[in-house]
Amino acid sequence: MTQQWKCTDYQTYADFVPALGVDVLGLLNPQTGEKILDLGCGDGALTSKILALGADVVGLDAADELATAAEKRGLSILRLDAHGFSMPCTFDAVFSNAAMHWMHSPEKVIANVAASLKPGGRFVAEQGGFGNVAALSTAILAALDAMNLPLPEKFPWDFPTPEQQTQRLENAGLRVDVMQLFYRPTPLPKGIKGWLQTFISPFVDGASEKDRENVIHHAVRWLTPILKDASGQWMADYVRLRYRATKP
Ligand SMILES: C[S@@+](CC[C@H](N)C(=O)[O-])C[C@H]1O[C@@H](n2cnc3c(N)ncnc32)[C@H](O)[C@@H]1O
Numbered sequence: 001m002t003q004q005w006k007c008t009d010y011q012t013y014a015d016f017v018p019a020l021g022v023d024v025l026g027l028l029n030p031q032t033g034e035k036i037l038d039l040g041c042g043d044g045a046l047t048s049k050i051l052a053l054g055a056d057v058v059g060l061d062a063a064d065e066l067a068t069a070a071e072k073r074g075l076s077i078l079r080l081d082a083h084g085f086s087m088p089c090t091f092d093a094v095f096s097n098a099a100m101h102w103m104h105s106p107e108k109v110i111a112n113v114a115a116s117l118k119p120g121g122r123f124v125a126e127q128g129g130f131g132n133v134a135a136l137s138t139a140i141l142a143a144l145d146a147m148n149l150p151l152p153e154k155f156p157w158d159f160p161t162p163e164q165q166t167q168r169l170e171n172a173g174l175r176v177d178v179m180q181l182f183y184r185p186t187p188l189p190k191g192i193k194g195w196l197q198t199f200i201s202p203f204v205d206g207a208s209e210k211d212r213e214n215v216i217h218h219a220v221r222w223l224t225p226i227l228k229d230a231s232g233q234w235m236a237d238y239v240r241l242r243y244r245a246t247k248p
Contacts, residue, residue: 003202014195024095030050089116162180176245
């Protein structure tokens with residue numbers, strides 16, 4: 001399963017992602033001079049906010065185009081896969097917004113996060129939680145099926161329950177201080193097509209451009225009565241999991 005990130009799509013159709021990440025930034029509460037890692041920082045919109053609050057922040061991301069956009073903001077970026085990074089006891093905090101659910105082996109990533117925290121350091125994150133984008137995902141899978149295209153062997157996103165994520169964090173030696181699952185219907189002012197275009201890549205790995213367009217076309221048709229209201233406003237069926245865990 002490959003992820004494909006196009007910076008112009010992300011900044012045009014998914015600018016609400018870092019905008020809504022400001023709340024979890026409040027939970028991070030970065031302090032002047034703290035060393036902070038922004039894991040899966042994307043184009044660095046939130047990383048630059050952490051920098052502006054006086055922290056010594058570094059971003060980490062595996063997507064070249066987004067990492068380049070983050071560097072253009074003047075940020076320090078590590079182009080690494082979160083499954084493989086190793087910086088023992090370096091950070092006061094690791095922060096992550098809307099990135100953990102893209103990682104295929106979250107236990108491994110959480111172990112790396114725990115190892116990279118100083119004693120007393122915190123991991124503060126928000127990601128998709130159990131039930132996130134259920135209608136959107138079902139429409140994509142149904143469209144693939146209707147077109148006789150292969151379904152992904154494994155569902156590409158990880159949307160854990162609070163209990164599952166708590167267990168994973170505890171298994172890595174972290175103490176969970178906050179764990180909240182909440183429904184957050186999310187307006188998509190630029191519509192559903194742009195959302196699908198931006199995020200569909202792991203479902204259509206290897207498909208032709210035409211097939212990809214057709215999958216999006218079918219999915220939009222099926223989603224219209226569910227996620228589009230009478231005024232024409234699209235809402236994504238988001239469920240978020242927000243947490244803070246501390247290294248003893
Ligand atoms: C939806 S974007 C969120 C970006 C940013 N945190 C924000 O709030 O705008 C998800 C990001 O996670 C990154 N990502 C996904 N899997 C990754 C991995 N295994 N290692 C590093 N980065 C990863 C992607 O490249 C992408 O930039």
